[in-house]
Amino acid sequence: MHNEIKLPKKLMLLGAGELGKEFVIAAQRLGNYVIAVDRYPNAPAMQVADCSEVISMLSGDDLEAIVSKHQPDLIIPEIEAIRTEKLVEFEQRGIIVIPTAAATNYTMNRDRIRDLANEQLNIRTARYGYANSLEELRVAADLIGFPNVLKPVMSSSGKGQSVVQNKDEVEQAWNYAIANSRGDTQKVIVEEFINFEIEITLLTIKQWNAPTIYCEPIGHRQERGDYQESWQPAEISEDKILKAQEIAKKVTDALGGAGIFGVEFFITKNEVIFSELSPRPHDTGMVTLISQNLNEFELHLRAVLGLPIPNIEQFGPSASAVILASEKSDSITYTGVADALAQKDVDIKLFGKPSSHPYRRMGVALAKGVNVEEAREKATSAASKVKLV
Ligand SMILES: Nc1ncnc2c1ncn2[C@@H]1O[C@H](COP(=O)(O)OP(=O)(O)OP(=O)(O)O)[C@@H](O)[C@H]1O
Ligand SMILES: NCC(=O)N[C@@H]1O[C@H](COP(=O)([O-])[O-])[C@@H](O)[C@H]1O
Numbered sequence: 001m002h003n004e005i006k007l008p009k010k011l012m013l014l015g016a017g018e019l020g021k022e023f024v025i026a027a028q029r030l031g032n033y034v035i036a037v038d039r040y041p042n043a044p045a046m047q048v049a050d051c052s053e054v055i056s057m058l059s060g061d062d063l064e065a066i067v068s069k070h071q072p073d074l075i076i077p078e079i080e081a082i083r084t085e086k087l088v089e090f091e092q093r094g095i096i097v098i099p100t101a102a103a104t105n106y107t108m109n110r111d112r113i114r115d116l117a118n119e120q121l122n123i124r125t126a127r128y129g130y131a132n133s134l135e136e137l138r139v140a141a142d143l144i145g146f147p148n149v150l151k152p153v154m155s156s157s158g159k160g161q162s163v164v165q166n167k168d169e170v171e172q173a174w175n176y177a178i179a180n181s182r183g184d185t186q187k188v189i190v191e192e193f194i195n196f197e198i199e200i201t202l203l204t205i206k207q208w209n210a211p212t213i214y215c216e217p218i219g220h221r222q223e224r225g226d227y228q229e230s231w232q233p234a235e236i237s238e239d240k241i242l243k244a245q246e247i248a249k250k251v252t253d254a255l256g257g258a259g260i261f262g263v264e265f266f267i268t269k270n271e272v273i274f275s276e277l278s279p280r281p282h283d284t285g286m287v288t289l290i291s292q293n294l295n296e297f298e299l300h301l302r303a304v305l306g307l308p309i310p311n312i313e314q315f316g317p318s319a320s321a322v323i324l325a326s327e328k329s330d331s332i333t334y335t336g337v338a339d340a341l342a343q344k345d346v347d348i349k350l351f352g353k354p355s356s357h358p359y360r361r362m363g364v365a366l367a368k369g370v371n372v373e374e375a376r377e378k379a380t381s382a383a384s385k386v387k388l389v
């Protein structure tokens with residue numbers, strides 16, 4: 001039935017960061033037309049798209065204006081912060097929303113996807129509670145116990161997140177969460193702190209007319225709630241991989257549609273604990289830019305367009321390490337790229353973000369090695385050579 005699929009398609013990408021940029025490159029390579037959308041001009045994916053729009057994606061009116069103007073075949077969200085109720089409307093009007101409009105609504109805020117997984121699907125997660133005020137938080141934090149992890153329900157890449165060690169730290173953590181919450185909600189989630197052995201992302205590919213398939217698990221290390229390095233394959237037992245696949249299938253089946261999902265798990269000695277998921281390529285999955293025959297962006301594209309994925313080949317121990325900014329600047333020059341690229345089986349991607357601020361992710365170093373340790377060492381060393389001046 002594959003030969004019924006007609007290309008090119010007109011794709012509207014909502015969010016135009018580094019993940020979107022690689023997705024656009026994959027889409028362009030099959031001749032598709034892409035409109036890249038974000039809140040600021042010259043965002044990474046805009047630099048490689050056919051055209052771009054700068055709007056507030058939390059505004060239904062703004063979304064209506066650009067969808068009416070461009071009439072895309074598919075809408076492909078790249079970030080969480082989108083007026084998802086509007087996506088439901090677009091879907092009703094016949095535009096395909098990836099993975100589905102309902103799924104983007106479930107994953108926009110942490111509480112909806114957590115309740116779906118824990119309460120409706122009975123999947124083990126960290127114990128959690130919610131609060132809408134400091135007073136409610138004091139009660140919820142006591143119930144969960146200390147240390148715990150506090151996050152705004154609406155945030156990503158660790159923004160507003162902190163580990164709360166004791167009662168005295170609750171107020172400060174609340175203020176930090178509220179100051180870094182996206183959108184208009186004041187709601188926070190407080191979670192049991194999981195002392196995991198390793199945390200992984202299981203890239204899960206849900207297809208329109210073929211079975212769900214998985215990539216080899218990706219291990220990662222986070223700081224301040226944001227990813228620092230990732231590696232593939234992650235060293236976890238076969239039974240835990242199967243358990244993670246079973247959970248990933250359960251959640252992605254409940255969300256429906258098609259596309260790649262980055263399903264995050266904490267792995268303890270005896271448990272596989274579901275954390276959250278992205279209904280789109282995952283930042284830790286950037287390692288697949290060097291580690292697989294089809295990277296996560298190509299897999300997402302094939303899945304959303306209904307194109308076949310006959311095999312995913314993993315090339316062996318590989319790693320990624322982030323290149324972060326340390327200062328605020330509107331004019332950025334990089335040095336050290338030549339030095340970083342002098343090593344065998346090392347690659348560098350610079351995203352082309354037009355401005356920087358402390359800890360903003362500006363690029364990524366990729367490496368292959370004889371084992372995971374060597375791959376991580378090479379990626380981290382290459383990343384450290386690239387400097388912003
Ligand atoms: N309950 C927990 N126990 C222990 N560590 C946690 C817990 N929750 C989060 N973390 C740590 O913080 C990281 C970021 O948390 P989480 O994935 O929930 O945030 P995020 O803002 O959605 O990040 P991203 O958007 O990058 O996925 C996790 O990968 C993990 O390292
Ligand atoms: N964990 C989610 C994630 O990594 N998202 C990626 O970061 C971009 C925003 O970057 P910015 O904050 O530097 O603009 C997003 O557009 C997406 O590509």
Ligand SMILES: [Mg+2]
Nearest residue numbers: 157264275276
């Ligand atoms: Mg996460």
